[in-house]
Amino acid sequence: MLEQLSWKVGGQQGEGIDSTGEIFATALNRHGYFVYGYRHFSSRIKGGHTNYKIRVSTKVRPANADKLDILIAFDQETIDFNAHELRSGGVIIADEKFKPVAPEGMDIRFFVVPLTKFAEEAGSAIMKNMVALGASACVLGLPATTFESLITDMFLRKGQKVVDSNMTAISKGIEFMKENGGEIEEFRLQPGDGKQRLFLMGNDAIGLGALAAGARIMPAYPITPASDVMEYLIKKFPKVGGHVIQTEDEIAAITMTIGANYAGVRALTATSGPGLSLMMEAIGLAGMTETPCVIVDTQRGGPSTGMPTKHEQSDMYAVLFGTHGEIPKIVLAPATAEECFYMTIDAFNYAEKYQLPVLLITDLALSLAKQTVEPLEYDRIVIDRGNLATPEQLAAVEDGKLFKRYEFTKDNISPRVFPGQKGGVHHVTGVEHTEVGRPTEDATIRTKMMNKRLNKVQGELPNSVSYTGDENPDLLVIGVGSTIGVIDEALERLAAEGKSVGHAQVRVLSPFPTETLQKYVDKAKKVLVVENNATGQLKHLMQFFGVKGELQSQLKYDGNPYLPHEIYSHCKELF
Amino acid sequence: MATVKEFRNEVRPNWCPGCGDFSVQAAIQRALANTGREPENVAVISGIGCSGRISGYIHSYGVHAIHGRALPVAQGVKLANRNLTVIAAGGDGDGFGIGLNHFMHAVRRNMDITYIVMDNQIYGLTKGQTSPTSAHGFKNKTTPEGNIEHALTPAQVALGAGISFLAQGFSTDINQLTRLIEEAINYKGFSLVNVFSPCVTFNKINTYDWYKEHIVNLDNDESYDSGNRAAAMAKVVETNGLCTGLIFKEDRVAYEDLIPGYKQEPIVNQDITLSRELFNQCLKEFA
Numbered sequence: 099m100l101e102q103l104s105w106k107v108g109g110q111q112g113e114g115i116d117s118t119g120e121i122f123a124t125a126l127n128r129h130g131y132f133v134y135g136y137r138h139f140s141s142r143i144k145g146g147h148t149n150y151k152i153r154v155s156t157k158v159r160p161a162n163a164d165k166l167d168i169l170i171a172f173d174q175e176t177i178d179f180n181a182h183e184l185r186s187g188g189v190i191i192a193d194e195k196f197k198p199v200a201p202e203g204m205d206i207r208f209f210v211v212p213l214t215k216f217a218e219e220a221g222s223a224i225m226k227n228m229v230a231l232g233a234s235a236c237v238l239g240l241p242a243t244t245f246e247s248l249i250t251d252m253f254l255r256k257g258q259k260v261v262d263s264n265m266t267a268i269s270k271g272i273e274f275m276k277e278n279g280g281e282i283e284e285f286r287l288q289p290g291d292g293k294q295r296l297f298l299m300g301n302d303a304i305g306l307g308a309l310a311a312g313a314r315i316m317p318a319y320p321i322t323p324a325s326d327v328m329e330y331l332i333k334k335f336p337k338v339g340g341h342v343i344q345t346e347d348e349i350a351a352i353t354m355t356i357g358a359n360y361a362g363v364r365a366l367t368a369t370s371g372p373g374l375s376l377m378m379e380a381i382g383l384a385g386m387t388e389t390p391c392v393i394v395d396t397q398r399g400g401p402s403t404g405m406p407t408k409h410e411q412s413d414m415y416a417v418l419f420g421t422h423g424e425i426p427k428i429v430l431a432p433a434t435a436e437e438c439f440y441m442t443i444d445a446f447n448y449a450e451k452y453q454l455p456v457l458l459i460t461d462l463a464l465s466l467a468k469q470t471v472e473p474l475e476y477d478r479i480v481i482d483r484g485n486l487a488t489p490e491q492l493a494a495v496e497d498g499k500l501f502k503r504y505e506f507t508k509d510n511i512s513p514r515v516f517p518g519q520k521g522g523v524h525h526v527t528g529v530e531h532t533e534v535g536r537p538t539e540d541a542t543i544r545t546k547m548m549n550k551r552l553n554k555v556q557g558e559l560p561n562s563v564s565y566t567g568d569e570n571p572d573l574l575v576i577g578v579g580s581t582i583g584v585i586d587e588a589l590e591r592l593a594a595e596g597k598s599v600g601h602a603q604v605r606v607l608s609p610f611p612t613e614t615l616q617k618y619v620d621k622a623k624k625v626l627v628v629e630n631n632a633t634g635q636l637k638h639l640m641q642f643f644g645v646k647g648e649l650q651s652q653l654k655y656d657g658n659p660y661l662p663h664e665i666y667s668h669c670k671e672l673f
Numbered sequence: 674m675a676t677v678k679e680f681r682n683e684v685r686p687n688w689c690p691g692c693g694d695f696s697v698q699a700a701i702q703r704a705l706a707n708t709g710r711e712p713e714n715v716a717v718i719s720g721i722g723c724s725g726r727i728s729g730y731i732h733s734y735g736v737h738a739i740h741g742r743a744l745p746v747a748q749g750v751k752l753a754n755r756n757l758t759v760i761a762a763g764g765d766g767d768g769f770g771i772g773l774n775h776f777m778h779a780v781r782r783n784m785d786i787t788y789i790v791m792d793n794q795i796y797g798l799t800k801g802q803t804s805p806t807s808a809h810g811f812k813n814k815t816t817p818e819g820n821i822e823h824a825l826t827p828a829q830v831a832l833g834a835g836i837s838f839l840a841q842g843f844s845t846d847i848n849q850l851t852r853l854i855e856e857a858i859n860y861k862g863f864s865l866v867n868v869f870s871p872c873v874t875f876n877k878i879n880t881y882d883w884y885k886e887h888i889v890n891l892d893n894d895e896s897y898d899s900g901n902r903a904a905a906m907a908k909v910v911e912t913n914g915l916c917t918g919l920i921f922k923e924d925r926v927a928y929e930d931l932i933p934g935y936k937q938e939p940i941v942n943q944d945i946t947l948s949r950e951l952f953n954q955c956l957k958e959f960a
Contacts, residue, residue, distance in 0.1 A: 128960070296959040306955055312945030315752050317745070336934030337951060339943060341752060346778040350745040353738065357718070357749020360736060361757070362941035365749065383739050471959075476952050481945065498679065498732065516941055517716045517734035517750065517757055525729050527737035536684065537729065537737075 099288045101156050104163035105234060107227075108149035108180055109172030111139065118170070118227035119150030122234065125248045126154050127297040127470055130290030134160050134583070135297075135468040136659070139407050147175045156288050160434055160469045161583030164663040167285070168237060170230045172213075177201060189285070191233045191275075193226060209233065209280060216270040221263035228264050232271020239286040242268045296471045300438040300464040300580075301368075303471070304394055305330030307442025308366050310479045313392070314340030315365035317354035319347055319373060322406045323465045324396040327368040348373035352380040352393065359384075359391045360526065362516030364446050368394035371413050372403065378420045381455050383528045385425025388504065388512070388551065390449035390484075392442070394458045396465040397579075399657050408657030409462040411579055412631035414639060417457050418608055426551050428456040428559070429608035433582035436471045437605070438464065443479060450484040452554045453511060459607070461630065463659040464580035487513040492521030500524045500534035510550045555609055562611035565618060567593070567600030573672055574600045574622030576615070578607075578636050581628050581660060588665035597673060604636065610643040619647040624672055628652045628665060677706040680715075682732040688723055693844035693870030693881075694791050698730050700847050701760065701789065704854035705733070710758050718747040720763035720772060723798045724791035724870070727762050741771030744779045744788065751784050754939040755929050758858060759785070765792040765806045769825050773805070779863055780834040784928040787857040787864045791844075792827060793872035794879045801875030811878065826914035827867045832906050837925040838864035839905070841917045843888055844871070845881060853919065862927045869917075884915070891918030 107118045119135055127133045134153040140146045153163050165185035171177045171192040181190065181201035188206050192198035193213040200208040211233050217225040228249075235244060245268055253260040275281065298306075305327045308316070314335065318328040332342045345351040351367045358365035369377065374395045384391045397413045399405025417429055428448050432441040442458060449456040487501070491513055495501050503524040505512040512533075515522030525535035530547060532538050567574075567589060577585045582603050589599040602618045604611065619625050627637040627649055634651040641649065652668050654660055680702040688694050705715055715733035719725040721740040728735035734757075738746045747761040768776055768790045779788065795813065796802040802815040806827065811820040831839050838860045842850035850868060857864035869884050889912045891897050897918075898904050905921040929935060936943065 294960060296956060298959040302959065309955070310947050310952060312947070314940045314943075314945060315749070317749065334955070336932075338947070339934055339936040339940060341932050341935055343748075343752065345745065346774050349742065350748075350775055350778070353742040353745040354749035354752070356738075357736070357746035357751075358753040359749075360746075361716070361750040361753035363753035364945065365753070379739055380742065387736070474956060476949050479947070479952075498682075500682075516754070518714055518754055518939075518941070520711075520713045523712055523732065523734055525735050525737070527729065528739055529737065 099286045101288055102159060102163065103154045103168070103238065103287055104151065104166045105154065105168045106149055106151045106166055106180060106183070107170040107172070107230065108147060108176030111146050111148040113172060114224065114227050115148050115150050115172070118230065119152055121227070121245065121248060122231055123152045123468065124297055125245045126290070127295065128247060129244060130292040131155060132158050132470040133297055133468070134162070134470070136162055136463065137466060147179055149176065149180060154287065156290060158470070159583060159587065160580070161587055162659060162661055164661050168234055170234065171198060172226070174198060181206070187284070189237055189282070191230060207282070209275065209278065211271065211274055216274070217267055220267040220270060225264060225267040228267035229271040232268035233275045233280065235268070236272045236275035236280045237282055237285045239281065242272055294473070296473060297468055298435055298471060299326070299466055299468045300432070300435045300460050301326035301396065301466065302330055303435045303438035304368070304442045304458070304460070305334070306474070307439040308446070309334050309338070311364060311443040311446040312481050313364040313366050313446060314338065315355070315358040315363050316342045316367060317345045317351045317358070317365070318342065318367045319345050319351045319369065321370045321373050323398055323462045324368040324370045324373070324394060326465070327394060348376040349380060352377040355391050356380060356384050356389050360387070360389050364450070366392040366394065368396065370396050370398050371400045371416070374413060374416060374420070382421035382423055382425055384455040385421065385427060385551065386528050387526045388453040390453055391455050392445045392449050392458065393455060394460070397459060397461045405657045409659050410630050410655060410657065411461045412635065412655070413459060414607060414635040417459055418639065424548070424552060426452065426454045426554050427608050428452065428454060428555065429606065430456065430458045431578050431605055431607055432458070432460065432464070433579055433603055433605065434471070435464070435469050436474070439474050440478065441605070447480065447482040448559070451482055453484065453514065454554065459579070461579045467580070485511050485513050487515045487519070487522060492519060495521040502533040503535055504531060504533045504547065506533060506546060506550060510554045558609055558611045558614060559606050562604070562606035563614045563618070564603045564605065565600065568598045570621045571600035572598040572623045573669055574602060574618055574625045575665070575669065576602045576604065576625065576627045576636070578604045578629060581630065584660040584662050584665055585628055587662040588669060591662070591666050592669055599669070607639065610639065612643045612645055615640060615645050619645055624650065626650045626652055626669065626672060628660070630654050630659065674709055675706055675711045677702050679712055680705050680732050682730065684730055686730050687726060689874045691873040692723070693793065693868070693872070694724050694727065696844040696847045696850065697789065697791050697868050697870055698727055700842070700850040700854055702731060703851045704858055705758070707851070708855050708858050714756065715758045715760065716750050717760045717762060718743050718750060719761070720767035722764040722767050722796070724762065724764040725767060741767050741775065743767065744772060744775040747786050748779065748782070748784050751786055751929070752940070754941045755785070756939050760787050760789060760858070762789045763791070764797070765790060765794060765827070766796050766804045769805045769827055769830070777834045780831060780836045782928050783837060783863045783925055785861050785863070787854070787866065789854065790827065790865065790867045791870040792867055793870050793876055795872050795876040797872045797875055826909065828909040828914050828920060829906070831865050832902060832909060832921060836865060836921065837862050837923050839921045840864070840866045840919045842866060842868045843884055843917050844868055846917070849892060849917065856919065860922070862925050887915045889916045891916055891920065
């Protein structure tokens, strides 16, 4: 029986590849499997090969599998482009309609199924994906009922007849495979635990996190792979009186975000590399004026326009050092969709607590891949708006005088006021300023203000680094963002072979957790930093911020996330 | 009710003696008092340059932001708190050079914001370079042989972009300017008041006398119809953009009143807690 399975559907963009994958993944998620869905898409809307790869497992596996077990092909290109990923004995289910040709010289099982024909018989050719799902179900030994609740939820509003015809299409797929040797013993999938969990992508989790954190304004400019965050909130904000505004460019997006935060509303924007570059000057303004704001950067292949629909982790330098001058900044790097939710809430709390820009960075795989997540907990939502001026503080300001918005305090955090509050009138400027916001070039005040801003955050933030594995490992692997799943999987294999390994996951890049990382590095014999970029940004950041020790790099920057065996093989060489 | 005095502060503007911007500042302060605003309910958002300093010279909330970005900051403020009177202000380089894209889109969006541009046809604070409104042939630090580019005419651009409220003033006529700013503040939608505000230090061509000679005051033309966009455009073209008064005004629903689900009560005053019920509803979509 299989503990895990890798399944892929492919065809032309625009012919329902996404929805086929979604239905397969969601149905299995509902049956208590851990599912990971990774879409391969090109920078075009219709036409061109696209595929959706789903990993189903009885354990948490937020990563692609090394090999493919089942490939559903809606066209010959799908076979030609993807058959090489199949494991020996793997299955291809191809639509009879395009007269499929089996790949040469491969040990695979090739099923030509009348997907379109059966779909037409069931009511409409568009249901060929349902026939394909039925055919897959047969191979895995899953009954048609696996899909029933989902099909009902999806189509009942169109009438019971539509539900029935979809179920018929699924059954036709199952029956055909049964009659043609498609029930394969070794493909039986272990049952899931039946627990109800969520299935969502990082971008959805960020959107939901922002909503839960009380964000109510999002100015943003569309860009792959960030747009889903705004698209999610466009649906939700009207229910809570908020608003997403599609701006003319990224500079407008960030400056509007700053304006809204200045005026007292939690606001965010989301972008990717090229947009982030445009926002840099304004991020400096937020730092200088101590205006909270949350900026989501979903990293993709760079530099310049790079590879807009491909995965990379190469904005770390830009995010940390991007604006001119020196400003305080917090940079959070969640690793899973679940963390995207909770850390987005943290981002808003930190932004207001420390009155500075908070950047939340993800990578394409984390932003767009869907994964099974334990139910998110309402009771863990905490809103901390930081140091807001009290009515007494406001009443103490004489008429015509200015409020000390940038008052020097012990913890370097001054009380905030919002326009509209009597007594709070003050001036905000990107120019160096006094405690009431008046421009100044006074050397003493300048130095004091710089110190105040730069010392607002002291020490490391909580949970900056997590650790799993042996206490004193022979090999320590350090990762950031979505590499968490592949590293875990690779190290699990090594541990099963008796190797001593550890995994440190960096979740905060600013303030950089030098001390904690040093502690783990000191305990390990060898250290490998795994990341998706060409220059080893995380490794260099560790060195820049003073982590001592010999650090090795494993780098991949071809646009695709790691496969577990790539990290496994590399690590194995190091013992 | 607040008086003009309450919109004043103790700061001495770092403008050159004789700068046109002094009158613009005074006109804004008068207009705010005349329209019954209180300092704490006003936010003046400015860009950079000499005129960008204006947010610091008016006793109200204010942001002196970055070059060209006054309008998006102002729109963010307005979205957060629609009860505020939001005034964006800056110069011709700020608004029609680096910020022109934002201007066109602010026009298109039509939020209830008043935008005041102090147009002196030159970059002042950087000591006299050619601006987007400098005339063709204009000789200056960056165009010693004469400007080979043509000037942008703000009024023409604004009308072309579909603006719903457009006025122009001249900084020596503070009474007209005050009246125009008042009307712009009271207008429920995006309004531009473009002010000819001479730079006495660096612009030796477009002086007070030069403007006096060239400006056509529409207040003196009873036959002029400010409700007709085509007539407004014709007048702007005819005067080469150098006309003052209310040039065009039409009724249009402001952006804020078209947002689905957006409440009359400003967001900033609302409870931001997400209800457990709505949270659970959101989770269901991912099950």
